[in-house]
Amino acid sequence: MKRILENPSSISEVGFFSRLRQTRRCIKRIHSEKCDESKIDSTLPMVSVMLITYNHEKYIEQAMSSILAQECDFDIEINVIDDCSTDNTQSIVEAYQKQYPEIINCYFNQQNVGHIATQLNTFRGFQTLRGKYFCILEGDDFWTSPEKLKKQVGFLEENQEYAACAHDTLKVFEDGREPEHFLPFKSFGRNRVSMFDLVTMAGAFHVSSIVYRNKFGLNPPQCLADPYSCEITVNMVYGQFGDFFCLNEYMSAYRVHGGGTFSSRSLEEHWLFHLHGYQRFFMYLGHRYWMMFARAVVGFSKYVLTAYKKGVCDKLKHSSTLTFMIHYFVASLMVGVNCFSKFRLLKTDKARFKQLFVLNSVRLYYAIATRIPKPVRQLLRPIKRLLVNKFHAVKSSKR
CATH class of the missing domain: 3.90.550.10 (Spore Coat Polysaccharide Biosynthesis Protein SpsA; Chain A)
Known part of the structure; x- marks a missing residue:
């Protein structure tokens, strides 16, 4: 029937x-x-x-x-x-x-x-x-x-x-x-x-x-x-x-x-679809999986933002680039705040807090710098030198 x-x-x-x-x-x-x-x-x-x-x-x-x-x-x-x-x-x-x-x-x-x-x-x-x-x-x-x-x-x-x-x-x-x-x-x-x-x-x-x-x-x-x-x-x-x-x-x-x-669908449309899926199901599945989703968005956004340079896809539209950069930044911030609160680094381990802050700042700089015009990158060179020096100092202190 x-x-x-x-x-x-x-x-x-x-x-x-x-x-x-x-x-x-x-x-x-x-x-x-x-x-x-x-x-x-x-x-x-x-x-x-x-x-x-x-x-x-x-x-x-x-x-x-x-x-x-x-x-x-x-x-x-x-x-x-x-x-x-x-x-x-x-x-x-x-x-x-x-x-x-x-x-x-x-x-x-x-x-x-x-x-x-x-x-x-x-x-x-x-x-x-x-x-x-x-x-x-x-x-x-x-x-x-x-x-x-x-x-x-x-x-x-x-x-x-x-x-x-x-x-x-x-x-x-x-x-x-x-x-x-x-x-x-x-x-x-x-x-x-x-x-x-x-x-x-x-x-x-x-x-x-x-x-x-x-x-x-x-x-x-x-x-x-x-x-x-x-x-x-x-x-x-x-x-x-x-x-x-x-x-x-x-x-x-x-x-x-x-x-x-x-x-x-194009590869860019696929990626945007999955990013919006992360947004929705991040809330559907509840706080138990928030950090899992945040780490996934960081990795996914980083892959998409560097895909053009690796020859994986055509250059993204400016609106898509901005969307992935914002998600990368917000998700990275969530992961960082979770690490700090989890280990109470703000109060008990200032050296480790400084390490994580510098390392994440360098990663964020490179993620953003690869997607902005060259004249703007030249203005940011002093910040880049400062971050790189701090990065090497932190790396050597971890050995």
């Missing part, structure tokens, strides 16, 4: 602070509850698969077939969350639903919400997840191994301390280029991924590769509907409840094509 979801509230009706209050209450409730597996309804599916679609008629059959091909000894459900596609996506999905009515549930929006924020459609999917575990697949991506769910669910069943299980993902190209490794970053090199790794994006996974424990059931936190939510921030939300584990095996593919929401 086709299930039509109600139209979502507009961004103006459900504002940031409303989402913030609901999210904080929701997370607090989950932290205070103790999960009793004996109370889990055995009639419900073990895994809920959220299939997100919008005008994916060229790709949806491959995505659907890759889910139905899973070899597992437990029940699954496939919840198709379609954002009012204007092509034949819904017809193709309905044909599959008639073949597998006990597995496939169709949730079709009556009007498109992606023009507001694609996360509103995804949030609808979070409200349909009945399984003990869940995973997300976008209609233009697909799974490459029929044993994917069996391996990941088996791992999570045996290792209760983990919140999710991921694996390697291939990037495939519509123009026929050879597939290549996508995520996680090869430089990361570890299987166990902590909350700090998720926040700093050192441990990053594509959404098609992850199976999560369904901590929130049918009542997800509204931060997942935020316009700056994505798989990175979803991982942060679930990373509060345990580490992630990565299986060293390719079992999903991310497709790059011109119609993709993210693959069509």
